Amino acid sequence: MLSCSENLDSSGVCAVLCPPIGGDVQNITIDAVVVDTTVPSLSGLGTEPGLLLASRGDSLDTRVVIRFDSLPATFIPVGDTARPIASVDSAYIQLRLDTTTIKGADPVTIEAYDVDTTANDTSIAAVLALFRPDRFISSQTFARAELTDTLKYFISNAAVLARIQSRAPLRVGLRAVSVGSSQMRFISTEGAFGPVMFFRATPDTTTKPLTVVPFSKTPVGESILAANLTDYTVIAKAPPPAAPSVLSVGGLPARRVYILFNIPSNIIDSATIIRATLLLNQLPNTGLDATDTVALLPQVVLAGRAVTDPAKAAQIIGAISVDTLKLKPGDSGPTNVELARAFTLWHTQKPDTLPRAIILKSVSEGNSPLELRFSSSEDIAALRPRLRISFTSKVPLGLP
């Protein structure tokens, strides 16, 4: 039978014959914020996918440390057996540069220092103290046009040979020096294309150069931290943080905003959420790169009620959206952050299990000095964060 496949769709006449069925949409705006605060991003030193090297006068100064704790002691010439390394030639560190992050048009000199120390591995002060003349290894100046996506930074052959022969680690600290402002970001080991060192152990060019990848032997017994510290960014100077009464996202050291809501349970449990928007008031940050763009990403906090410290809860998070909100630090005024997907998750979990909390973070967290600022709930009522929820009640489907 030809007509066995039904076609019931009468959409063509719906303008006249199909009254709307769906429920009434209610849009409510509520002061649902219970806690809002700025917390540090505790992802840890060296976990960033990028290495920020910056010299921006009084505003920003960041250095890069790369650890080569395991250097080869021997090499194999072509057609021969293994021999101890007695010379080093053409030693360089290959750096992958994100050219979109380059700031400054002036030539930049990158200085290398020996930053090997027995001090605590995570001591920033101890490392910064080693950027001094007696620790100087080498330097290389790059014109702006020479800053391409793959950079060969030549390092002192003698310094490399000395570490090989003394069986000591080679820990290189990089600092940018420029007459003007200079900033760039290299891809780190965590970013999959980290630094690699090459050198020749013999003048014979038929023998391939030796390759050394970053490696950190310390701290002993903490392999994850040691892996993070194979390369990392050290902040020597950063823009001042926002006032405590202001919510701050991004910056250096990286910060997040933690917000805990108290949402009427009848809305989450009984209604069908269509849209939920966090209404924020952005405050202008006229510091560094005020017109650059920051990608803001809301994420839902997965920490249960047992985690009472917002700083810790803000580290246990889950993605709710891949879409980011693009904002400029220098802008100001109302800003909407869409949170509907968080409500989808909250609908399945009780507040005792999953507190109604989110964080706001920068996509380039830890890799960029850009910082967004927002009014907190300590501001005047009109500027405080609020929640706007659009929902429908369930429609009693059934009788016509």
Place this chain on the structure above:
Amino acid sequence: MRKSFFAAIGLVTLSFASRGGAQGALSLQGLGYPAGGLSARAEGTGGGVADFDALSATTPAALAGVGSPALFVQYSPEFRRVTTASGTATTTTARFPLIIGVLPMGQSWTLGLSSSTFLDRSSETTLDRLQVVGAPTDTVTVTEQNKVLGAIDDFRLALAWSASPGFRIGVGGHAFAGSNRITLTQLFPDSAKFISSAQAGRISYAGFAASLGIEYHPSRVIGFAISGRKGGDLRAQSGDTAIGKARLPDHYSGSVTFEGIPGVIVSARAAHDNWNSLSSLSSSGVQAFDSWDIGAGVEATGPRIMQRIITVRAGARFRTLPFGLNGEKVSERTFAAGFGAPLTRERASLDVAIQRAARSAGSDVKERGFILSIGLRVSP
């Protein structure tokens, strides 16, 4: 930094939405379209011969005239076109509106079991509408898809008695059962901002009725039939929750047949249904109207094709449908034609009818439908 308990509700925007049926056709208002329980033969005569037809489910008395055990199945797709000032919709609804089994028991008694479609609500619509979601200026287009599948069916167990060809009487017990599965989907354009929703519901129906029919042929030329069905309660239930209750409509009909012309049967029928008793089974005030169903037709011996005598039929029918549109009755005018042919040495027969139905409700909405009915009777 912390802040207070929520409190102030800043803005509440309501947009009215009805829960009325979005069936998208005149004939599908309310609880749906009444298929009628007529066989393809009866449909071909405008319903005139229905109360004398053992293979129609309109009266139990007619079962006594079946002669031999029979199983009858009918398929009736409807090709419908609805026209409004803003557009048209062309749909195809496949129905199996009638299945009957008839079993003579001795010389006088006949048992019949049937299932016929009482009200078919199957429909599907898609409606785009503007909706404020968020700030008062945030207007988005919501695509609302509504699909309803299912029907209420009439299951009848009937017993007929006849001591002579001139008089037949039958009684029937009816169980009305069925369900409507409803799916409502609301789609929003930007999944990053909005959450589309889907909601499903199922409503089931159960009710009982009893029927009585009498058929009297004072001579070989003329015959009369009357029948009636008394409705009991019809309950609507969603899950374990009763959501409505109404009386099944009482039904009365009277028919006459004239066979004074050799090879020709002229018949007419008038029936009345108290559909208004179903009005309470509505959550949006869809009005049900009592209706008359009047039809007449002719059945005549036609040409002989391949050693088989073909019966040809024609008829017309007028009725109003149970559920109105905007308070107006929906009327249906039908012209029908068809034929019947014996198959395999009289052990099977095929009946085909085509009906052209025009429906209107006093507005500029027009509905036209072709209903092709194919019935196959098999006598084991």
